[in-house]
Amino acid sequence: MKRMMKIVLLLIGVCVLLLSAPTVSAVSLSVCPNLQQVFRGSLVSLSCVDDGQTADGWTVKRTRGGPTEDCGGFGRLLGSFSVVDLSAPSETFWCEDSSGQQSDNVYFSVQSDTADKAVILEIPALPVRTGSDVILRCRHRNGATVRAYFFTKGSSVGHKPEHNITNIMQADEGLYCSTDQGGKSPQSSLRVRDPPTIIHPPPPSTSTNFAPPLTCPPSPPLPASTCPPPPSLLVPVVAGLVSGLLLVLVLGLVLFLCWKLKGTAAMKRRV
Structure with missing residues (x-):
């Protein structure tokens, strides 16, 4: 469980870095x-x-x-x-x-x-x-x-x-x-x-x-x-779309891992 939580935190950190990276301006x-x-x-x-x-x-x-x-x-x-x-x-x-x-x-x-x-x-x-x-x-x-x-x-x-x-x-x-x-x-x-x-x-x-x-x-x-x-330039628009897609994927993976963790914990309680 600890290993899975570390993976979740690592994915969240990567997403934050991608979203906070500087973009090329159209100005x-x-x-x-x-x-x-x-x-x-x-x-x-x-x-x-x-x-x-x-x-x-x-x-x-x-x-x-x-x-x-x-x-x-x-x-x-x-x-x-x-x-x-x-x-x-x-x-x-x-x-x-x-x-x-x-x-x-x-x-x-x-x-x-x-x-x-x-x-x-x-x-x-x-x-x-x-x-x-x-x-x-x-x-x-x-x-x-x-x-x-x-x-x-x-x-x-x-x-x-x-x-x-x-x-x-x-x-x-x-x-x-x-x-x-x-x-x-x-x-x-x-x-x-x-x-x-x-x-x-x-x-x-x-x-x-x-x-x-x-x-x-x-x-x-x-x-x-x-x-x-x-x-x-159209770079800022493309960068925003890519960052948004990465955020959705990371959040989806986090929710899936949380669901799996809850299911594992429920099975252990039944046993």
Whole structure:
């Protein structure tokens, strides 16, 4: 009997751990402008979105390799947007709610303006969808687009004004950089994701943007641009269904074992 009770307690403990495990959130971090590499002192606006709408109860957070900071402690708030002046060599941002759920991380490489580091590679900060087209450009500190050698996963793909990737696939995911006479850009990872499952197909588009578009907040230092959010995920729904099914199975097994124990005890009393 003691052995059976230990099994019951173990099953209950496993169920509790499964139900309390963190789930992947459908909330995403929106970035405007959608660039992974920037020059020091550049402004970016960040916000937490869910299906293109502001996600209430979520906060933009940051780390530079040290303690985690909340927006308000860094940058300034403009409505639901956090406007940040990037200055550290690398910075990581994400969205988080009070229960500890987190969105995917977004990384920034911040380029200084020294003589040997005067260019950046314009590459999306957010994941791009399979099947879309991506254009990578090498840009000088003065804003000019320059001819450069583009490197993909360590191999050169030519000396040209821009590198076009059409009908992007998972195989295109990886590290990219560029170099010209002004210097070499940092290496940044291009992330590729499959499009989400949707009921109604979106309007056709060949850009790397995600629909629906999200407009940058009004701020004089920021250039006018549109910044659509990445697609929401169905993972939280599936995780909830799986957890619920596991809970039902464990409870059913517990009730069955209790019934067996009661039957055994009743037979012993008759004897």
